[in-house]
Amino acid sequence: MTFSGLVLTGMVAAQPAAAADPAGYQNVRINEVTSSNNDTVELYNSGSTTVSISGWKMSDDSFSPQSFSPSSSSIPAGGFVTFNSPKGLGDSDKVVIYTADGTVVDRVEWATNGAKPAMARCGGDGTGAWVTTTAATTFGAANASGCPASIPAASKVRINEVTSDGADTVELYNGGTSAVGIGSWKYVDNDTTHSPVTVSSSSPSATSIPAGGYVTFTSGIGLGGNDSLFLIDGSGNTIDSVTWAPSGASPSDERCAGVFQTSASATFGSANSCSGSGGGGGGQTGHLLGGGGALTSGCTPEAPSGTGSTPAGTLAWPGGLDVTIADNVCAFTTSTGPEGRDVSGLAFDPANPSVLWAAKNKNWLYKLVKSNGKWIPDASWSATGKQIRFAGGTGQPDSEGLTVGSNGHIYVTSERDNANNTVPKDTVMEFDPAATGSTLTPIHQWDMTAQFPQLNTGNKDDANLGFEGVGYVPDSWLTGNGWVDPLTGAAYNPANYPLHGSGLFFAGLEWDGTLHVYGLNSDGTFTTFGTIATGKVSVMDVTFDAGTQRIVATCDNTCGETHTLMKVDASGAIVPDVTYTNPAVMPVDNLEGFAIAPTSTCVNGFREAVWSDDGIYGFGTGTSSNGHALYSGTFPC
Structure with missing residues (x-):
């Protein structure tokens, strides 16, 4: 989840920000609130420096600002502080x-039972939407594990x-995949004497956003300098807000990469320019950084093939749009x-995220670490x-995908034996x-070739359309999300498969962009759990991301360079989400x-x-990217 997606800050009416306000206070966000369990509030620092919160106060809708006792007098960058409301909180x-x-730092509102068990900023769409959690509170840690599997469509609307x-x-x-009605929504600035105003009163035609x-x-x-804007839905729940510096907006x-920055020009009704930033949201442009100059010798790049169209409904990259050449x-x-x-x-090692594993088709495995910004x-x-070899130390695996299992071992897929391609x-x-x-050589090897007769035509191109990626998905996610076992028609029970x-x-x-689900047994056998459609014509990599709680199916230029996040729906099936x-x-x-880092x-x-x-290949001969294999960017938490 990304905590900077909702920025709820501002200033008390007729009281300009004082010089004594701590540096970076605008980066502190209310991150989670519960109106039960001791009425706890969690603050999060989305900035890059520690922020002092000494002497800070809070109020609700019935009492004036009161002092509170935080778990720490300062919040480190990316850190949390919690405290109990001094006067209690209501439903x-x-x-x-x-x-x-007296400067307003942040604000959140909720309707009846909206903060039970908690109101929290959740990821999944990478924007930190405020939603009511469906599991236990997660104070002092990221909220993703306590958030619902599906973020409401309204929560994907952003200022x-x-x-x-x-x-x-x-x-x-509207960063979602469906229209959202906003006819009853309201907004208000940081003047606490102002009452919220309906969006429709300011723009009568603004009844929905496609x-x-x-x-x-x-x-x-x-709106003035050092002001704020808060967006509230028709039920009284906070949707989003933003603050800006004393110099004014x-x-x-x-919005760029989830946070706000001053722009050189306004771009209303179209994607943000994000000049000076590699921001995300709304389809801005970024910069490609690094590289070794024009390639003269040492390797032989290969131009891309098979470029296809981007699937309908695809959204812009949710992270930063600056990308660095990383090898x-x-x-x-x-x-x-x-x-x-x-x-x-590619796969990050979940037990040691400073390690990135990589597979090369010509039967090689790499353990990569960062050095001076490169892997x-x-x-x-x-x-x-x-x-690497096949079992018995033979052959040259056409190693395409890899993942890290719960035992720390590396599981690699192969499409062919390159010695017999x-x-x-x-x-x-x-x-x-x-x-x-x-x-x-492998400890175990599982051969599924017989399941794909369409690939066995004697043509090397057909033989090269097999297992391209693989991802390890923990049983806890499958059971926690209610996945229905296609072999039994009932809720998946890991105990049915003891090996x-x-x-x-x-x-x-x-070959066709499907996911094939297997239980890999310790005796060398395997259980086939069927096929899952990704909505893509092809799949090149598969990963399970604990941050978004999604399986990610990646396709290259064949599908317009896209990543489909898969979820378990209400019927217990795994389906595309976004x-x-x-x-x-x-x-x-x-x-x-x-690969996405933990x-x-x-x-x-x-x-x-x-x-x-x-x-x-990069951008081709003579470019700084030619001859490089790895690119590094950012993705929301």
Whole structure:
């Protein structure tokens, strides 16, 4: 989830921000509230520096500002502080936070029972929407685990741009996949003497916002320097808000990468410019950073093939749009792949997120670590990667996808044996990364080739359309979300499959974009749980992201460089939830690998995302990206 998606700050009427207000106070957000369980409030610092909250106060809808006793007198960057309301909170109430000098820091309102068990900022769509949680409170930690699997459509509406230059224009953006009615919605500024005003009174035609669309209106209560705007739905629940600096939102303040910044020009009714930032939201442009200059020798890039259209309903990348080239040029040349290309599957190690595992099609496995902002082979494991074999130490696996199991072992998929590449060999191999030597052989190997006769035509291209990616999905997510076992027609019960470990493996088939679900048994057998449609014509990588609580099916340029987040629906089936494209600054290549860092790495509401280019082509000959395989960006927490 991203905590900066809702910015609820402002100032008490007729009391300008004092110099004594602590630096960075606008970055402090109310992150979770409960009107039961001791009426607890949690604050989160979305900024990059520690913020002192000494002397701060709070009020609700019935009592004036009161002192409270926080768990700490300051909040570190990306940190939490909790406290109990000094006067209690009701079933329908609000919380307003003030600095010691009376400046409003943040505010949230909820309707009856809206804060039971809690009202929290939730991810899933990457915007930190305020919703009522459906599980236990998560004070002192990110809220995703306590949030509902599906974020309400209304919560995907955002204040996208504001100006306080006299025109006082406000733009709303709907980042969801369905229209949202806003006829009864209201807004108010940071003057606590003002009553909320309906959006429709300021813009009579503003009754709904289409998916991916905008609505603009002129504020009827005026907007000034160091002001705020709060958006409230017809039931009285906070939807979103924004604050801006004393210099005012002029020419405008716009949402970029989930947070607001001053823009060089207003862009009402269209995507934000985000000049000076690599922001996200509304389809802004970013910058491609780094690279080694024009490639002269050392490897042989391959131009992309198979470019197709982007699926309808795809949304803009929800993270930052600046992207960095994240490897050294020609970094993956090997004895079986001197051309240096064919890096495919990627997976962060959940037990050690400073490690990124990568698979190369020409039967190599890499353990990568960060050095000076780039992912390089871990010399303590192997400075050149380790070659992998099929069971018995034979063959050259066409290793495409990989994932990390609960036991810390690396599970790699193969489409073919590159020593006999006209014949499919769709397998999953389990490797112990602690094994010594420069060549690894699998502890277990599961062969599913017989399930895909359409790939066995004697044509090497058909044989190359098998298992392209794989993701380990824990049983706890499947049971917690009510997945229905297709073999029994009842709720999935892991105890029915005693040899499979603690999760299932979802293998992505390049042939048709389906996911194939397996229990990989310790005796070398496997259980097939059927096929899941992703809505894509192809799948190149699969990952389970604990932050969004979604399975992510990635497709390269074949599907317009997109990532489909999969959820369990009300009937117990795994279905597509939302699809995002890549940051617009990235090349349209065979980007076959995709990995998202664990939420434990989050900074300012974002974490790293990494892509791999199977062809190391970038933007082509003579560009700084030519000869590079890895790209690094940011994704919401």
